[in-house]
Amino acid sequence: MTTPTARLALATCAELPELDSDDHALRDALLERGVATDVVVWDDPTVDWGTYPHVVIRSTWDYTDRPAQFADWTRKVERTSTLLNPASVVGWNIDKTYLRDLEKAGLPIVPTIWLDPERNLDSRAIHTRFPAFGDFVIKPTVSAGSRDTGRYDAGVTQQRSLAITHAKNLLSVGRRVMIQRYLRKVDTAGETALVFVEGQFSHSVRKGALLEGPFREEQVLYRDETLTARDATDAERELAERVVAALPGIAPGADGPLLYARVDLIPDDEGNPVVLEVELTEPSLFFALSEGSAGRFADAIAARL
Ligand SMILES: Nc1ncnc2c1ncn2[C@@H]1O[C@H](COP(=O)(O)OP(=O)(O)O)[C@@H](O)[C@H]1O
Ligand SMILES: [Mg+2]
Numbered sequence: 001m002t003t004p005t006a007r008l009a010l011a012t013c014a015e016l017p018e019l020d021s022d023d024h025a026l027r028d029a030l031l032e033r034g035v036a037t038d039v040v041v042w043d044d045p046t047v048d049w050g051t052y053p054h055v056v057i058r059s060t061w062d063y064t065d066r067p068a069q070f071a072d073w074t075r076k077v078e079r080t081s082t083l084l085n086p087a088s089v090v091g092w093n094i095d096k097t098y099l100r101d102l103e104k105a106g107l108p109i110v111p112t113i114w115l116d117p118e119r120n121l122d123s124r125a126i127h128t129r130f131p132a133f134g135d136f137v138i139k140p141t142v143s144a145g146s147r148d149t150g151r152y153d154a155g156v157t158q159q160r161s162l163a164i165t166h167a168k169n170l171l172s173v174g175r176r177v178m179i180q181r182y183l184r185k186v187d188t189a190g191e192t193a194l195v196f197v198e199g200q201f202s203h204s205v206r207k208g209a210l211l212e213g214p215f216r217e218e219q220v221l222y223r224d225e226t227l228t229a230r231d232a233t234d235a236e237r238e239l240a241e242r243v244v245a246a247l248p249g250i251a252p253g254a255d256g257p258l259l260y261a262r263v264d265l266i267p268d269d270e271g272n273p274v275v276l277e278v279e280l281t282e283p284s285l286f287f288a289l290s291e292g293s294a295g296r297f298a299d300a301i302a303a304r305l
Contacts, residue, residue, distance in 0.1 A: 006036035008052065025294035035301070057282050089253050093251065102275060114176065115179065126164050135153050140175045141176040152214055193262055196263070197300045202297070208227075210223055240263040243263050259300060261280050
């Protein structure tokens, strides 16, 4: 850690000490507005967070197998500084069980079966929870960048047993697991990510389908994504707006508008958008795909300083 020079920190992970390249446009846009930034690694023990009145979370993507340490870090930062988004919101958002809260609020999510590690489910009990036919997805509730996520064909015995092993491995280290049918319209339509700044829609992008098959052990921070600019449909825009509007009643501490929110939608088999995830922690914001978006985000940050 070099001596702090700026009063605003952008938090990243050790593997990306200069941020994800997409965020370089944000640094530049902030500088144009007279706001210098330090890029700081969230788990660097030498950092004195108190020197930064404001800390904005960006590419902290390596916490997924130690979420408790990350949540502790957010609370620690908040003792001396303003963390964006706030620790209470992050604490709620890093575990996808928040999708249950959205569902209770009447928002359509990808239909999910939840497996708790405390229940010590055996192979048979896991197996009976798989869909009878078609492809399905196994993923941990704490994940980013499609890590630890796999796609399986229920019609193939060998794939079912790989899926059981995958689920068991996650459960055995205390991770909660999600089973979802693979919503196959994503193969043609892709996923739509809608970015909101201070509660206002900013821009949207299309992400190509990511899952090809069973989970394989690989040491990557995130899976490469095929991204293109895309205008959200009216139905997507309407659903994402509903999600963002519902957050104050659902996410602890989200009383006012959040600096940033990203709502990821995929189509169900009828073609209606459903919520895949809501990223309030460390979303890629895809500035390169939308003219002016880095500037809008920089304006919003500058207004909060
Ligand atoms: N039920 C599903 N149907 C189709 N694709 C899925 C499903 N669940 C996950 N995926 C694919 O896997 C990717 C990662 O899953 P996601 O739930 O977004 O977790 P992460 O937090 O790792 O981004 C998605 O972008 C999508 O391509
Ligand atoms: Mg995702």
